[in-house]
Amino acid sequence: MSQRRAAYKGDRALAELLARERVGSDVASLRALVAGVIAAPVAEDESAWLELVTAKPGSALKAQLLALAAEMRAESLAQAARAPSHAERLKHLRAALARRGLAGFIVPRGDEHQGEHVPPRAERLAWLTGFTGSAGAAVVLKEKAAMFVDGRYTLQARAQVSGELYEFHHLIEEPPADWIAQQLGKGQALGYDPWLHTAVDRERYTTAAAKAGGRLVACAENPIDAIWAGQPPAPIAPVVPHPLAYAGRESRDKRNVLAGELAKQAIDAAVLTAPDSIAWLLNIRGGDVPHTPLPLSFALLSADATVELFCDPRKLSPGLARHLGNGVSVRGREEFPAALDRLGQAKNRVAADAASAAAFIFDRLERAGAEIVKSADPCALPKACKNEVELAGMRAAHRRDGAALTRFLAWIKGRAAKGGISEVEAAERLHALRREGELFRDLSFSTIAGSGPNGAIVHYRATAESNRCLRSGELFLIDSGAQYLDGTTDVTRTLAIGTPSAEMRERFTRVLKGHIALATVHFPTGTTGSQLDVLARAALWQAGLDYDHGTGHGVGSYLGVHEGPQRISKIPNTVALKPGMIVSNEPGYYKAGAYGIRIENLVAVTLADGHAAAEREMLAFETLTLAPIDLDLVEPELLSAAETAWLDAYHARVRESLAPLLGRASVRWLEEATRTLGA
């Protein structure tokens, strides 16, 4: 990832370089900037952040800046290694709580945006307890503390977190609120950080504390931040324009339409707390969290179509202000609370999303006198419905992604049965092939590459300990995706390494039948993903089998690989599927200790055609993902004629779309891999 790097020559040498290139910042503020840069993920282009220092740094300055970042990164790791034990951290937290008159504190895994990805600064749960999973919470009381994780993380939590310091409970079945209701003492005050909980969460904790005869108390400052020596600052990654050629719609136009909606409801302003909503609305992208080009920030959209963007101004790439235009004013992140106060003082009607906005925001608005209208993030639905340019971008990105994946599949199907290819190596190979594609920016998530029994672990990520080589007679499941400027991909293929068993073929074919049932369904306008979910499962159910995850999630356009509000799953969801929405189609089957199967394509919702006699407006799915489905795993006898016809037509499309992007050997392999099954 990195070439040989120059050594850092010291602050004085850097100051000289800065002066020579007439860069208007001193070393101290530069060090503060770099502290933020290293608190953001490393971008594919490691030097991208340099533009935040000066538009065109000379090569000497460039080298020294990169060297400084490397040195500070090393220091930061060294400091983390010297940090106190988890027992001491817990002791320090209890002391900090005692100083504040608190009997306890709730530590969620989350940040001020309640998103899936969290910057290092907000990894308070991991710092306090050692638990690094993506969902969980801890509650610390005077004498006791408890850790709450869901089924995915039961084993991991017990391995990472001390059972002497924390009790373990199930996040869903024995939630923190129940434990608080039982364990908090009468008259005791339980602290929480109102930035880290939604109003809905907070309601639950308030009730729980009241049940125990205690009370819930908001902390103005998070007590963990007070004791965490070396806590990273907020991440700093360049916020850049997302060009119209990819966004397809001017930000001004989006703002005007949404503002019109607000005006219709007599709403003066809407609070935006979801960074992907802000990115979509303003046609900007960032790099503050891994694999998703999010600019962590807040925004206020007014009914007059202007926007205040609350965001560290150091993150703005040169020229961004021009891109944002007159209608958008940038303010520091720290000015956000005062802006909420102003809305309240003006007695404004303000919309905020109770399911995702922090309790802090509601409190602040309410206290200042605003009339709050609880309503869904106004960007969520229009963002989900991709425009024609975004859809064209998605199709183009999927062609390039499919070509990279096909080259990978040809390589691995030809070699893996001989042994010696590990999961990690396979994932890295695929990454390298994708990186060669145009407009590639990042993976869209950490690749899941599970061979044999590892394939049965739904959220598997290969580690040094778990990594194993692909073996003949086993299955290999690879779930991966990329961020391209013109679109986001997410695809899973399951491969037979050598000759699969009859059971593997039978089960793969049932998963495929479910995949096809969803890919081919027509459904009336108004239908939700929850209604369609069963189509992907019925063929497994008839054999007494099922899978324990959703069937489809929304996907952004060079944004989150998981986005709402639509979803295909067993869990009731009232958001109807609309033309332009993108969802994954990913049924699976997992045999613990043996193998995992998943077939995932992305699909776009479109108007269904070919309905001469249709009495309703009907929708259908257009499959976007282009990559062969392993025919070695298909049992043709189990497919109906219509299913076989779908598979053949899909493979013909894959072949025709990808062949022009592939070399001769890959094309030969692809032709065989997409051979016709039907008569």
Next chain:
Amino acid sequence: MSQRRAAYKGDRALAELLARERVGSDVASLRALVAGVIAAPVAEDESAWLELVTAKPGSALKAQLLALAAEMRAESLAQAARAPSHAERLKHLRAALARRGLAGFIVPRGDEHQGEHVPPRAERLAWLTGFTGSAGAAVVLKEKAAMFVDGRYTLQARAQVSGELYEFHHLIEEPPADWIAQQLGKGQALGYDPWLHTAVDRERYTTAAAKAGGRLVACAENPIDAIWAGQPPAPIAPVVPHPLAYAGRESRDKRNVLAGELAKQAIDAAVLTAPDSIAWLLNIRGGDVPHTPLPLSFALLSADATVELFCDPRKLSPGLARHLGNGVSVRGREEFPAALDRLGQAKNRVAADAASAAAFIFDRLERAGAEIVKSADPCALPKACKNEVELAGMRAAHRRDGAALTRFLAWIKGRAAKGGISEVEAAERLHALRREGELFRDLSFSTIAGSGPNGAIVHYRATAESNRCLRSGELFLIDSGAQYLDGTTDVTRTLAIGTPSAEMRERFTRVLKGHIALATVHFPTGTTGSQLDVLARAALWQAGLDYDHGTGHGVGSYLGVHEGPQRISKIPNTVALKPGMIVSNEPGYYKAGAYGIRIENLVAVTLADGHAAAEREMLAFETLTLAPIDLDLVEPELLSAAETAWLDAYHARVRESLAPLLGRASVRWLEEATRTLGA
């Protein structure tokens, strides 16, 4: 229905008869009783209520009591005919509101039990406005009034209700709360009857009134009751034991189990407001509303397994107290509020169902100091899961019902194409055939018998104006059911009269494919009806067609033909299907102005068998309904081999089960009607 009746000879003659037979009631209280009797539906056995006067009345007394009832019924109809116009009723209501200092009043269609069936006394919306549909509401303000109905009733409401007195709005899309928020004046008080709204409803109205700057005010007495001269009293129909031979489980056993659950949750008592829950819990049945053997009443179930039943004691049939036993005490309906007060004064934790219990109950409990636990009616789920005896009863009832229906189908398929059979005549013929069956007690709802275009009206009920004769080349849809002591039935068949068109056959076959998909699905424990709904629709969807009603509703055991909590529909529902639950399987297709198609069987949820390799506990449906599906409407080319096999196997079962109950001619017809399609 009635034979030639003796004339009523006057109160003095009746008093003499009463004295002669040593009946301990005077004529005045007898007249009050009869006023209640005629406010209940007429039972199949018109003299059943006489046991409420005395166990064995002599024939002279019997004749005079029936004559008195007939006379009072005639008087009541005459009084209704003399009632003021709807304009005057509205004026009287406004005057009554003004006397109370109210600017308006909400008039829902419903009673104190929030059930589907409402006794005449509670038909306040119909009395005030003229609208007789089964769902709707009116809001009356000083200058304006509005009527709210759903799509089913748009036309009917405009025909029945004066557009000069009321604006019309859509109940769901422009709900009363929105209108209130716009139309109520600042500072105005809007009245409502807290017995007629759930706490959830009330919440909505409170918010709406507040938005308008007004307030919602509970009325201690319903102002309509004060101005409705001749308002019927509460209905009086005998409450009788439901024998163990049909109920399958002792009431004491049910009470003990539920009480144990309450105790586990530290709940002292549960309020029961659903009459079918009370009927199930106490193994009793009544006759207060049409077609459903409900005893309108309230009950309190204590954690010590005792029950207080709040019910007019005049309704109890002789011997009912013995049947109820020691653990159940009967109190007058008027004692119910004081009993709620007692729970509050004892600081009890009391469970009540926020979705169905009246706001009055919550208010009263809260004011008296009870701790309220909002939780679903504890009877709903165990009532829905039928025990083995109930299931055996359902199977037996469906055999008898299927035999009656088959005799009907043989008759109508043989005769209708020649013309001259009307919808009403057909429905009456089927009723008469059912009445010949053992244990028959009532129809389970008003038969829907729609020929040609009338079949396309989902909730059609033939009237003198709409009634038409079945004609060759048309379809005839008949949806009907019966109440037997051992079970409740509900079945729809669609028949070709003469030769159907290719389009009719194609669409019928798509409906059938949906029916079969649901009949044959296996699904894991935990699956809800909402998840399965799409299976019944997908074959229609693929042709751009759909139907605008649910796919399946729960059915009681000699109780409501519609019962919860499970449901198969597009609307999200979180109740998992459990073994013993009964649901209908009734996809349809409706071509407005042309024809309607529906194929409805009842099915019971069972454990799926035949899963050697099953990894999950799987459930399936056992089809209960036994009646041929019209093969004249099946297009065999459109069925898969598996679908044809299902239809043939179903028909073989129908033939084998019903033939022993049928005469030779019907058997001959049935053999042809259930002929094998497959090879």
